[in-house]
Amino acid sequence: MGGRGWSRLLIGVALCATSAASRAESLRDALVAAYQGNPDLQGARASQRATDENVPIAQASGLPSLSGSVYYAHTIEKQANGDLDFYPSDTASASTSLNAPVYSGGGVRNSVRAAKTRVEAGQASLRSTESGVFSSVVAAYLDVTLNTAIVGLNRNNVQVLEVNLKATTDRFEIGDVTRTDVAQSNSRLALARADLRTAEANLISAREHYIQVVGHAPGDLDPAPPLAGLPASPDEAVQIALDSNPDLAAAHYATKAADYDVRSASSARMPKIAVVGSYNYTDYLGTLSPLAQAIGSLPHVSTAQVGLQATIPIYQGGGPSAQIRQAQANEGAAQDKEISVERQVIATVRADYASLQAANDNIAMNQTAVEAAALSLEGVRAENTVGNRTILNILDAEQELLNAQVKLVTARRNAYVAGFNLLAAMGKAQAKDLALDNEQGVALYDPNVHYEHVRSDRWDWHEDPKPEPDATRTVNTSAQDAKVPPQPMP
Numbered sequence: 001m002g003g004r005g006w007s008r009l010l011i012g013v014a015l016c017a018t019s020a021a022s023r024a025e026s027l028r029d030a031l032v033a034a035y036q037g038n039p040d041l042q043g044a045r046a047s048q049r050a051t052d053e054n055v056p057i058a059q060a061s062g063l064p065s066l067s068g069s070v071y072y073a074h075t076i077e078k079q080a081n082g083d084l085d086f087y088p089s090d091t092a093s094a095s096t097s098l099n100a101p102v103y104s105g106g107g108v109r110n111s112v113r114a115a116k117t118r119v120e121a122g123q124a125s126l127r128s129t130e131s132g133v134f135s136s137v138v139a140a141y142l143d144v145t146l147n148t149a150i151v152g153l154n155r156n157n158v159q160v161l162e163v164n165l166k167a168t169t170d171r172f173e174i175g176d177v178t179r180t181d182v183a184q185s186n187s188r189l190a191l192a193r194a195d196l197r198t199a200e201a202n203l204i205s206a207r208e209h210y211i212q213v214v215g216h217a218p219g220d221l222d223p224a225p226p227l228a229g230l231p232a233s234p235d236e237a238v239q240i241a242l243d244s245n246p247d248l249a250a251a252h253y254a255t256k257a258a259d260y261d262v263r264s265a266s267s268a269r270m271p272k273i274a275v276v277g278s279y280n281y282t283d284y285l286g287t288l289s290p291l292a293q294a295i296g297s298l299p300h301v302s303t304a305q306v307g308l309q310a311t312i313p314i315y316q317g318g319g320p321s322a323q324i325r326q327a328q329a330n331e332g333a334a335q336d337k338e339i340s341v342e343r344q345v346i347a348t349v350r351a352d353y354a355s356l357q358a359a360n361d362n363i364a365m366n367q368t369a370v371e372a373a374a375l376s377l378e379g380v381r382a383e384n385t386v387g388n389r390t391i392l393n394i395l396d397a398e399q400e401l402l403n404a405q406v407k408l409v410t411a412r413r414n415a416y417v418a419g420f421n422l423l424a425a426m427g428k429a430q431a432k433d434l435a436l437d438n439e440q441g442v443a444l445y446d447p448n449v450h451y452e453h454v455r456s457d458r459w460d461w462h463e464d465p466k467p468e469p470d471a472t473r474t475v476n477t478s479a480q481d482a483k484v485p486p487q488p489m490p
Contacts, residue, residue: 037472105270121253200482244427
């Protein structure tokens with residue numbers, strides 16, 4: 001099994017393990033829900049199906065066409081000199097014409113090639129949309145868990161400060177502390193309650209954003225599973241991204257399609273050859289005069305013709321040259337766009353790698369800070385009992401512990417999101433990489449199924465049923481609150 005296979009297996013196993021560990025909602029559940037109902041992803045799939053149709057549209061220009069017409073006329077008024085009436089009163093006719101292109105100067109062939117290449121570009125863009133949606137899901141999932149933890153920490157801090165205020169008030173009543181100590185405790189409690197309200201608002205916002213991205217309200221969320229397949233160096237990450245990033249692949253296919261556009265435009269100066277044929281039938285519906293019949297006119301006439309038609313452009317007012325130059329300019333723009341996307345991919349990968357490294361370092365340092373702040377708070381409380389520390393010292397130590405705890409959970413969230421964004425930039429965060437199809441009932445969307453269905457369709461009367469939205473609506477979800485499970489006080 002190659003490296004790509006191992007990466008897919010490891011990420012899939014990690015996600016499955018979390019899903020099976022408990023009945024709470026897992027990150028895998030959220031990814032599957034978004035994969036099946038996110039409107040951005042569903043819309044991108046529909047747009048890709050529309051792009052697929054450009055192939056049979058381009059092919060139709062090089063295929064035979066057959067048309068027919070019918071005609072009926074009744075003469076209301078006519079002039080005739082006595083019995084010299086040659087004209088029928090009613091005329092009915094039918095005709096058919098055939099045009100079968102034989103040579104079009106390469107225009108049809110290159111238009112079809114351009115359309116097929118743009119299908120490949122669209123499929124690459126669809127993979128990019130998929131990765132982008134998954135990145136949004138991961139960020140929303142981690143934001144909910146982060147803000148839930150912050151609300152819990154702030155509520156515990158409020159409870160601690162409430163106990164501190166009561167204890168300080170009791171000590172003031174017996175003359176052990178001053179009114180200043182009580183005021184400091186009261187002030188710190190008020191600030192903590194304000195911070196709690198802000199944290200609760202942030203949690204509500206995170207939950208509403210989760211609904212927007214995933215399609216349903218978050219329940220109890222499991223911890224996110226470890227990420228697998230992360231690169232060992234930025235150079236390794238860049239190399240993988242240059243080979244696998246879907247945006248870069250889409251830009252490459254767009255450049256290739258633009259080259260075919262130039263060739264197709266060049267065909268405007270070339271001759272065109274086609275086989276043409278026609279059949280005409282005219283019937284006078286028994287209204288042909290006896291005189292006309294006497295001199296040999298037939299009551300009905302039919303003709304059939306077949307031939308070879310060559311159209312040779314001589315002068316077209318400079319239009320073909322302008323079209324060629326326009327296509328060449330578009331090709332140049334596509335080439336520069338490809339380089340721009342390549343630059344962006346390289347910069348994004350390196351930045352995400354640096355963010356991941358920094359977040360991992362912050363986790364270790366903030367973990368140390370939490371442990372040190374907890375030990376410091378314990379010591380300050382002990383020293384306060386013997387008069388070596390003030391109430392303000394205790395309040396400051398409690399605030400330092402809270403700040404360190406918030407920074408720790410934030411660093412953990414940032415590290416995970418940076419890691420997943422790095423995988424997405426490398427082109428390794430699509431449904432097949434995450435092995436979402438390992439779960440029963442989850443079928444991966446294959447854009448080639450629709451493309452193969454329509455690419456050779458030659459019938460004029462085929463169409464799809466009236467489209468219905470595939471995305472999940474959220475209009476019936478309830479407004480979110482900031483409720484979190486109670487946590488033990490430190």
